[in-house]
Amino acid sequence: MGRKEKKSLMDRFLNTVEVLGNKLPDPIVIFIALMGIILVGSFVASLFNLRATNPATGEEVEAVNLLTGEGIVQILTESINNFSNFPPLGMVLVVMIGIGIAERTGYFETAMKRVIEVSPKKLIIPAIILVGIIGNVAGDAAPVVLPPIAAMVFIKLGYHPFAGLIMAYAAAVGAFSANFLIGMTDALALSFTEPAAQLVNSDYTGNIAMNYYFIAVSAVILLVVTYFIATKVTIPRLGTYDSSQLADKDEQLEEREVKALRWANISMLITSAVFLLMVIPENGILRNQETGSIMNDSPFMNSIVFIITILFFVPGLVYGLKAKTIKNTKDFGNVLSESMASMGSYIVLVFFAAQMLAYFKWSNLGPIIAIKGADLMQAMNFTGIPLIIGALVLAGCINLLIGSASAKWAILAPVFVPMFMLLGYDPAFTQMLFRIGDSFTNPITPMLPYLPLLLAFAKKYDKNVGLGTLIANMLPYSIAFFISWLVLVILWLFLGLPLGPGGEVFYQQ
Template identity: 60%
Template sequence: MENTKKKKGAGQAFLDVIERIGNKLPDPIVLFMIIAGLILAASWITGMLGVSVKNPADGETIEAVNLLTGEGIARILTEAISNFGAFPPLAMVLVVMIGIGLAEKTGYFEALMKRSLEITPGFLILPMVIFVGIISNVAGDAGPVILPPIAAMIFIRLGLNPIGGIFMAYAATNGAFAANFILGMTDALAVAFTEPAAQLVNPDYSGNIAMNYYFIAVSAIFLMGIIYFVAKKISIPRLGKYEGPPVDEEPLGNKEKTALLWANLSALIFVAVIVIATLLPNGILRNAETGSILQESPLMDSAVFLITVLFFIPGLVFGILMKNIGGTKGFGKMLGESMGSMGQYIVLVFFAAQMLAYFDWSNLGPILAVSGSNLLESINLTGIPLFVGFILVVALINLLIGSASAKWAILAPVFIPMFMFLGYDPAFTQMLYRIGDSATNPIAPMMPFLPLIIMYAQRYQKDIKMGTVIANLLPYSIALLISWVAFIIIWYLIGLPVGPNGPIYLPE
């Protein structure tokens, strides 16, 4: 018993150190301003030194760009507004908050969570949140925007610290990004770069969107257990008891149950309409040319807005039946108040957008990515050490470049041919990449969702800082990386294909 306490104390002490160091950093807004300045300085140094690498995708030279020239400064000034407006999650977050905000203000979410807890066995609630987080990547970037605040409310109803729900949901949506039971755009994007890279060696090679499906589907189950273990044994105990406003434990009355029933029915009707519009042969939510549901379809392109409406409709129905909206003026006030909480996030996004733009313009990301891949290739590893080394390089690069497709566009032409010459099928190499690309997502500072997670957490703890967030997400990333690497090694040793027409070894 004493040894167990010591081990637990050592782990918590390590996280405490990470948290203390991280919390000495400035406010996130100021931090992004500083990082943006450092990127500009790095661009000046590397540009002056003529740092460059050869792009393995097309053989062209990638040169570091000095942004502190007259032309660079002009670009910084003239494109600041467009950088802000084009920041990927900004519009999505604000639109989603319309639906979530109304559902929260009318009391729909609270009633739904309370009723769910009344009828759901306690041991299933957290696994269900993790499950939803893992499969949410089929809807693109909606998962890390929508699920964390909902998980926070669920944790409050369970008597747990809501910040733990935010961290657990973010780890599930981002850390297990390459695991799913449903094929989606991430699978299509991956094979889009894998196939042409493989054709550099074999012009007749043809990949398919499902060539990793066996492994990612089983991984979804496996990683549910890993995330649940970290949440229960590390994250939730570390955060301690929630000291916020007391939670009303009164059961739902008949009026609330009736309003909730009709609100849920309205949501189901909306879902049914979407399903019909998707599954009909000429459904309006299918790709008009190919008939595809997942690839370049209105369904996938409108996923965020559809989810917003899915929250908005039952929230509105619940509010009308409970008579707590207060007419058109009260309705407008509810929507305005839901947006009012986003002010700090909007300011933070402005500076985060500039930082990411400078990193992109300077070419520092591709230079670091190619340099890292060249280093791994020069070591000349084989077998399991090669797999582990490749995954670790991708995991480190992932801390610098948030876009999965951008990284794979650079790395695929290097590693797909290299692994093919060693006898490994491109489907297996692609799966190795996707593990490294996912596991460190929760702690990646270049992830555009990290500022959002900080903002969500600050709703419940005003003084929370970057260090606390990273310290609590770090165990998830470490556990996901170690366990997933071990899992793919076992899979490799058994010799199972990673998906349909996705063997480990190239056919002889």
């Protein structure tokens, strides 16, 4: 017994990470501190006449002191504009209208349950994994709803419920940057990538789909990898489970929910067909009227955010009306208000992140750090595969301490996007590297709010279970995801394939 109770080196390490991570201040406070650091840094940098030459333009970039009278006036007068003119803010909030109504009415949750209910036995495990991977487009729904459902399904299959909990959770949060659909994660990533890239090239514009090809291929690969780890590692390791003491019964979908889901899916197909009729014909109104292109500077790509919003909004509304989760206009207004209310912390975060990015831009510290960093990396010959591995490991390690993806990318993007651009890599590629690094350690980070919830689910089956048990069984998924993604990125790099529409591996001005 004594040997079992003794904590392993891994458990002690993760417990230390958890303690240290809990001592970090709120991300908003971190941004406020960074604003102060940048202001002081601008003073020190200008004092020492810090400057660098932009290799892309040949222009000399000089540090600007923001703690002068002129700088302070600029900080005070431009603060509102920094926030209101932050272009991706509106994009994210608009997408949230569609995703919010689909989530709040119960459409996402019912769709997940139904997929698992109707899947043949041999395909149930792959179906759960697929729902978990696709489910990240539904915001909080997948890591909250799917694990307990998977646990019940695994009991029926004769497996330990922990195996289902862990597998579903790993698929939902570990494969966070893999999907067949474009959603909120794409919008959030772009919201910080674009202004960071504009520190080097003020004319740079990205798009929400610029990582799509890569994340779609990643979804297929991680589905296979997750299935392999589940069937060859997790399920055999955890063994069977005595379910005779469980009093709870499976929660079956009501007929009303099934009918509502059917009508919602039909409405999505009809809505998709309408948009396809505007895109596919050669004279389609959503094509570029001069070139006929669907992707390059077309109304389709320029309106893709609103189109995605509509594709979620319509089935979400239809489901709500049919399932009676929306009974009147008041309910409709409440659903939309609640979905926006959930973005409150993001809006506050963006306010301070926008100020920080503005200070970085005004002081020229961002470009100078990027140029100096790029020069150092080139001098050390730290490019290619070592650079990729370093970026993935760094993002993965930071993810163990800071849970919010937007908070991390807001901090890292102003430095890494310009730096990688100067090394010849497109912002879409740098963004993709961060998204991978931000995903593969998600299953084992104590900083995600879903992990305590997962522990609560686990205690239903074993009151003595601890966090170490869950993390130890999720560690193989994190390792496998890292290796798989690293191989895929290297392959993509060598082949020079586009990451998505308008998203390349190598940067061309």
